[in-house]
Amino acid sequence: MKYEITREPLALESLIEAVRTDACGAVVAFLGVVRELGDGDQPVDGLSYEAYPAMALPEMRAIGEEASHKFGEARLAIAHRIGDLRLGEASVAVAVAAPHRGVAFDACEYAIDQLKERVPIWKKEHFRSGEARWRPNAPRP
């Protein structure tokens, strides 16, 4: 319903507005935020993200449509931020509205799992030590 890649801070409210209808009794929202410790034990100051938007946006849309069909009657919006992010800032947001919560939770989890696997976006960890490293997504824990 709404898919975007933006350099601006993510606005969850506008995603929720994009998906909610009067038929929906549940809205599930997910935010991925920059955390201090990545999978290693070196503290991170921030992350920078880059994307291939011409491929990433259609893939995000495809994931949203798949989730909608797979779980039935779910309406999804997905936004990813690119550029430099500090600790605590949101890098990705998913909003799902559905008649009932089970569908909304399932569709939201599906969307974020698929995004990490399929959407051409990259993140670089900037360590407090001054070093930096591109960090690929690990299989889901």
Added chain:
Amino acid sequence: MRVRILAFAGVREIVGAAQRTVEVPAGATAGRVWDDLAREFPRLSEIARSTRLARNGALVERDAALQDGDELAVMPPFGGG
């Protein structure tokens, strides 16, 4: 024919540019263009096996034939989310 290479993340840093246009023989495959690039930038060999290729925004295998004006994206493992 001319092909535009789009380099991302670690590949972009090694190549030193986000885009470059290369002249290749007609019918050249995606793998051939990638191999040429990896030959020019030996550090790419470290990530060559995990790198995926996309032609005009769609994932392709190495044997995909390219056409004049195609964009070939060279993509290391994704890290979105």
